[in-house]
Amino acid sequence: MTNLARRAAIASVCSAILLGALKAWAAVETGSVAVLASLADSVLDLFASLVTLAGVHWASQPADAEHRFGHGKAEALAALFQVVVIAISALAILMRAITRLQGGDVSASPESGIAVSMIAIVVTLALTRYQQHVIDRTGSVAIGADRIHYTSDLLLNGAVIVALVLDAWGMVGADPLFGIAIAFWLLFGAWRASEAAINQLMDKEWPEEKRRAFVEVAARNPALKSLHDLRTRSSGAADFVQFHISMNPAMTIQQAHNVVEALEKELGAAFPGTEILIHVDPEGHCDAPENPMIEANLLKDN
Template sequence: MSTVSSSPNASAPSRATLTRRAAIASVSSATVLLVLKAWAASATGSVAMLGSLADTGLDLLSSCVTLYAVWLAGQPADEDHRFGHGKAEAIAALMQTLVILGSAVAIGVRAAMEIGTRTPPQRADVGIGVSVVAVALTLCLVAYQRHVVRMTQSIAIVTDQVHYESDLLLNLAVIAAFALEAFAGLHGADAVFGIGIALYLAYGAITSARAALDMLMDREWPDEKRQTLLGVVARHPQVDGVHELRTRSSGVVDFIQFHIWLSPEMSVRCAHDIVDEIEADVATTFPGAEIMIHIDPLGHYDRPQVLRA
């Protein structure tokens, strides 16, 4: 088996520094917004702001848990974890989805109960002002995350970036709720937007849970990605066929194993050189992957092993 390191634009030490700074920026931004939105939710009594507050709290939790999970996933394989610690990210994601779903249900129930029975939120200026600050701060954070992603190709930061980009929509929804209640006189808009935010949180949680379960269950790669891999292997002129292809991902590491058919008359040295060439080609297309290639003489199929007492 061959393990090939990825080749991002930044060197290993600077890559670690950049990703750590991006994570710290994410945690810091979420902390500031959590304080501001807690004050705004208390001052306005807005369900939409409460939903935005819950999402920011989950952002902070997510950033902290992800930071630890990425650190753990990046630890090298050891005697007890021969395939590394990559699935720590998926376990952390599942834990977060339970918290997110619980918050979504609580916000949705409260908003539904208060439709048509509650007074409109107070201090619209506070709610709108805090939401505008949240939009500005989130835009700055996303811009910095994009810079770090260009330098490091970090999947963890990419995921965090996508999450914060979606927060922009939430903050705009809160602004719309306050504007409709305070200036258009559409009472109940705040509660309706609260329900919408709850549904959005639930959808995001379910989507994250599916991705995490796919990783924990060693789901095969999508067909398009598998076909790309097969195309790379098939380009080698002395490979007569590929079979027993198995793929999975664990954290940021891809695992690839397959059998190739070579001429039965080929020497061991020549077969070894061919495998090295194929590994190098695959590693170029899938940086950082762990690759295991088994050689079979042309036309040979492995027979299922029968275990006997």
């Protein structure tokens, strides 16, 4: 899974280099603010993708004496760095577009910008499809943030084409207006990309559906009397879960150990890549629900 995330990050870097070179040429040929905005975005794509590659590599390092839970949150830090870069580029584009709007200039050689933008759409579409495949396999938050950014590039490049066509038809102001719209779209993308990263850094609980599915798997074990104090979090591509289970107090330590080991195997098969910590309570030790499925419905722990 780590290799998949790394290959996706390398693909992002290569795509950003190719598109940046093409858009630099188009920006010089056309003088378009929309193309310039797209170029700035591609340059920052390259910078952010390099950070993503470094973050994915760092996150893949095994746990050590100083990081006993691994380095998974490096992905969240890389994603947050991307958010800052995107926001700065959006503000710069916004300022340039406003200046261009006040000047009333018209773009030159729109055909160059249109051709490059069409190539960019094809390359970006292929990249985002591959990134989604990797996200589905690994759950990488860094690749997820990268994909959000590149997905916004599809709309950005489409907007560049429309802006250049309208500008060529004599609609003065169309190009900078689209540049302003692109800037705001980038800011929106930055806000969306920040959510998953902040959730990981703040150890937010799993989504309700995932928590319920986890408890449902645990509830299949007939030795469990109840499950309570369920706590979940994610760190990069790794998940961590801890909870208490109530069992028959007449069981020996060996019997309880066997039940816990069997339960860990069942949950590990259903939720690969998850580190599970189980605490055993004697039945009647607390006021936890007798039926663990009640926990799945409430999904709220005291």
